[in-house]
Amino acid sequence: MRIAYLVVEVTATDEGTRGVLAQARAMAEHHEVQVVNLLRSGEAALPLPVRHLVDLRDPRRPGVDPAVADAAQAARWHQRPSALVRAGWDRKFTALTDAALEHALGDLDVDAVVSTSPGLLAAAVELTPAHVVVAHHDHRPSVARTPEALLQHGPAADVVVAPTEVHATWLREQLGEVAPEVVVLPDPLDPGFRPRSRLDRPVITAVARLVPDKQLPKLVAAFAEVADQLPGWRLRIVGEGPQRVDVVRQIRRHGLWDRVEVVTSVPDLPAVWATSAVCAIASRSEGFALAALEAMAAGVPVVAFDAAAGARELVEHEVNGLLVAPESVAGLAAALLRLAEDETLRRRLGHAAAVTARGYEAGALAERWTRVLGDARAARAGRGRWAARAAAKPPRAPRPQSPEGLHDVVDRLTPAQARRDALAWTVRAARETGVPWFVVPPHGDDGPTVVLPAVARDRLLAALAEPGAPAHLSLREPEQHGWPERRGTPAVMAERLRGGRTPLLCVEPWPVGVLGDGASVAVELWELSAAGELVAPRRNRFAESVPLDRLTPALLAEVEVDDLTVPTLPLLATPALDTCRFPVDVVYTWVDGADPAWNADREQRLAGVTGDAAQTAQTRESSGQARYLDRDELRYSLRSIHLFAPWVRRIHLVTAGQVPAWLDVDHPRINLVHHRDLLPAEALPTFNSHAIETGLHRIEGLSEHFVYFNDDFLLGRPVPPERFFSPSGRNAVFPSPSVIGLSDLPAAPPYLRAAWNNRALLAERFGATITHHLAHAPYAHRVSVVEAVHGAFPAQLAATARSPFRAGSDVSTLSSLAQHLGLLTGDSFLSEADLAYVNLSNADVDRQLEEVLERGQDFICLGDHHDHALRATVLDRLLAEFYPAYYPVPAPWERT
Structure with a gap:
């Protein structure tokens, strides 16, 4: 088989390069192998002949093989972005590398190409002849680097070779039905003699690219924690890369110039491990921890940060090395100290490490690679890349996520x-x-x-x-x-x-x-x-x-x-300063608009309204029956309290003497309150929520801190009392993005006129102008602040209380006025409401309710109106399906 390995940049200390070259060298014993290196930036002793496409040893005059431009033109092209590989995927690709890859891959005479980076995968599937099998060796974790490139071009590959099962599972789940064949093959050890370490030289060694993912400054910090307890020990870091300055600065910071050395490159890496006693790995993530495997082959135990993919695949804790929690500098330091001080432990783990490494010999893995590439060629059956993908069997079904039932x-x-x-x-x-x-x-x-x-x-x-x-x-x-x-x-x-x-x-x-x-x-x-x-x-x-x-x-x-x-x-054991430690009640207002007796009272009361008030009262915004329509919101709003606010002390339901048939009014947490207990006799019967709001603070036994719910307000997920109140007792105010606008516009609805009245009162008293409505979300209040509103504006609130229907002179006490007064006096504070407003009059109610079922909001408001795009039966059906789906657990105050 003729195989070409595509590499971005050959470096002697890069784990990915070493793994690829080790595999290529093993495969070369039985196949015709060539290595195509995109960028040449230095000299490196390599075990195989390598074809370099772009020579950057002199970046001012880059060379290209095959020649696609003169030196001056090549330099200009190298400054332009790649059209083949996005900069976010890999900034090493430029317009010059595009041209070089096109020349090199367009007529590549091989049976299979093995790409070793997401960018090279993009090039391979776009530029290689259609008959060439493309195998992507994702030896570094693309999920942590450039997942977009792999996810976009992965389906065009014949096979993706992942270094770990965790990586393979991620890729299968991400690509789903368009996933290619995904197999797991680790990187191999490079063939050849490897000397064993005697573990008696006090040297801790790390071999890695000096890049942020390797977290070598954290390794230096961990060594610094125990350096004084290990006077004869040194830390040796072998590698090159852009973070070299950061590593050196960390060494200087800890005063470890004579204890930590940074070596750019070494001619004989196996000899480095033979003179080491401990291998240290501080990487955030790895495709496959090849440095750990090379150390283990020399009988050197490994200390490493654990990760979902990385050292965990090789290191068995307390058997052939030590794993510590990811990012735990203290844990890494303690593990280094333990291995350095305990020679018996070091030798036991080192012996087991050498045994583990024997399972990763390049020859055995080369046989598996041969089968993988052979199977991929057989699956092609002479077809082109996309025809073969169309004929491929669908991937296996995902495992069930949760138990049945x-x-x-x-x-x-x-x-x-x-x-x-x-x-x-x-x-x-x-x-x-x-x-x-x-x-x-x-x-x-x-x-x-x-x-x-x-x-x-x-x-x-x-x-x-x-x-x-x-x-x-x-x-x-x-x-x-x-x-x-x-x-x-x-x-x-x-x-x-x-x-x-x-x-x-x-x-x-x-x-x-x-x-x-x-x-x-x-x-x-x-x-x-x-x-x-x-x-x-x-x-x-x-x-x-x-x-x-x-x-x-x-x-x-x-x-x-x-x-x-x-x-x-x-x-x-005691509450923190930012904890609310006071009782909080909830107050609801509700009426049953379908009650014939209540409706008769409404009609009689409406007939008795005379003068200027009659014109406003007769509008459907003030007295229309749709304002009082019960869509069973109250039952599920109360369920939301049971489910998501179990800290509520008591629930006070304010009605005109009506009781929902499903409500157990004898439940200890339910308090039924009649309008007559809150408003003067001459104000009754009332059909004005503005009027009812003026008396809610008079509920007997009401806690100082309470939350006022309209019956169409519901909680969407668990919320703590701190969402409504500060620890000092101030109440939260949730502004709406909707502006109040200019005053005295003709035909304005009563709620807007109430906002104008609120604004005028506060401007006269405080010299400040309110500009926005409040969100349709639960209103947090304090009894003392509401009493202050009554003290500040007694005539206006008294008139509102005696207005049986919404009127142009109303104020909205608990849905605007008290909150804004609190903001001006320092008794309230501005906050944000994570709210889903479902407009029941719209044609897309089904879509809105479907989105709400994602449970991404604290509060839900089911806003109703007089006119609806959907038929009443359709809307009722949608709500009947939504309510129990969102709130399936009955509250203890519901009758069977």
């Missing part, structure tokens, strides 16, 4: 109940580990966090996987560095995650239905530093580290979290 379970659970289940299962597992642990209580949008030492990770996973976990719980490893999250049942995921060192896991319901938010319990695994402190893997609200000796029963406090007694640090 899960919806039957979650439809009976609130997020609070599901979170309690998750916390109970996690706490039980933490107790079984036998190590000190504690819980960070929930706060705001953050759920509880269970903290354990990282050394207990596998024990915790084993305990989480034990039989008996609630069926609705899943175990999730969050997304990291571009790699997607992984989720499964606790038993399945515990097996997949065992051996890794990722520091954050989540125990939570499967992401379906009402349990999509607010029910997660985080598990953090803190690395133990060389100083004996547990170090947090991410920022938190209380401490970056905790001394291990603080986690004793005598020094821990106990708190109630989700009805469970759990240990915590004394610092966390």
Whole structure:
């Protein structure tokens, strides 16, 4: 078979280059192999002849083979962007490389091309003859670098060779039905003799490109933490790249000039490993950790940051090396110290490392490569690239995401109940580990966090996987560095995650239905530093580290979290300054517009309105029956309180003596209030929400802090009280982008006239002008502020209270005036409402409701009107489908 390997830039210390050349060298023993290198920027001793397309050793006069331009023209072309490869994919590609690749690949006489970068994949599928098989060797994790290039051009490849199963799974899921054949093959060891290290030279070695992803400044910082405890040891960094200055500066910062050396290149890399005692890898992510494999072949144990793809594929923790949590400088330092000080451990891990490396010999992997390329050629069957893709079998179906029958379970659970289940299962597992642990209580949008030492990770996973976990719980490893999250049942995921060192896991319901938010319990695994402190893997609200000796029963406090007694640090046993610690009630106003007796009262009252008020009262905006239409919003709005705001103390329902048939008014959290309890007798009966608003603060037993809901306001997901109030008790105000506009416009609706009246009153009293309406979202209030409004404008509020229908003289007390007065007096503060407004009069109500089902908003308003684009039966059907889909769990105050 004739095979061409396409490489962007050959460098002796680049892992990708070494892996490709090792494979090419092994394949050359049985096939006709050529290496085509796009850019030549220096000299490198290579095991194979290499054809260089663009020579950049003198960047002012680049050379091109085959010649496509004179030197001056080539220099100009090299300054222009590539039309073949986007700059965001790889900035090394230019108009000059486009021309060089076109000449080199257009008539390439080979059976197969192996591209080794996303940019070269784009070139291969665009420029090589149609009969040539294209295999893309994605030896670096494209998901963390340039996923767009691979996802765009991957379907045109005959086969993609991924370095790890994690990478292969990601690619199959991303491309779905257009995915090519995806196989997993790791990079090989370069054939040839490799001396073994005696592990007696006090040298820690890192071989890597000096680029940000390799995180070598963090390695220097980790070595600095333990350098004083290891007086005879040195850190050796072998590599070149644009971050060299940053690495040198980090060395200078820590005063390690005589302890850390940076070597640009070495003639004999195996000899470097033979003179090393520890291999250190600080990479954020890897396609395949070839440096680790080369070190292990010399019998050198590896210390590395764990990652979803990278050292984890080679290093088995405590068997042939040590893994630490990603980004944990303290953990890396402690692991380096441990291996340097413990010669017995170093030799045990080094011996196992050498055994592991034997499975990656280039010859064995070359046989697998031969089968892969041969199968790809056979699948072509003489067809062109796209004809072969059309004939390819569809990829295998994705695995199911959640257990069968899960919806039957979650439809009976609130997020609070599901979170309690998750916390109970996690706490039980933490107790079984036998190590000190504690819980960070929930706060705001953050759920509880269970903290354990990282050394207990596998024990915790084993305990989480034990039989008996609630069926609705899943175990999730969050997304990291571009790699997607992984989720499964606790038993399945515990097996997949065992051996890794990722520091954050989540125990939570499967992401379906009402349990999509607010029910997660985080598990953090803190690395133990060389100083004996547990170090947090991410920022938190209380401490970056905790001394291990603080986690004793005598020094821990106990708190109630989700009805469970759990240990915590004394610092966390009391509420934080940004926690609301006062009771909050909810107030609803509602009427049943279909009640014949109520409607008769409305007609009689309307007939009694005379004078100028009659003209406004007779409009449908003021008194039309559609204003009072009940679409069953109240039932589901109350469900939203049960599901998403369990912290609400009591719910006060203000009506004209009407009671929904489904409501249990004897429930201890429900208080039914009649209009006559709030308004003067001469104001009744009233059919004006502005009038009713003037009396809501008089509800007996109402808490100082309350949230006023229209019956068409609903919560969309769990919200804490801090969404409505500051810890000091100020209430939030959610402005609308809609402006109030100019005053005294003809035929203005009553709500707009009320806004004008509010504006005039506040301008006269405070000399300030309000410009915007408030959002159609729940209104946060304080009784004392509402009383201040009555004290400031008694005549206007009294007149509004006695207006039976909306009138041009009304003020809107609780939907605008009180909030704006609070802003002017410092009793309120501006905030933002994450709101979905569904206009029920529009023709696209079905689309709007479908979008709302994504659960991406805190609040929902079902805005109704007098005129509708849809027939009433269609609108009723859409709402009847939407309500139980979004709010499937009945509230305890609903009658059966």
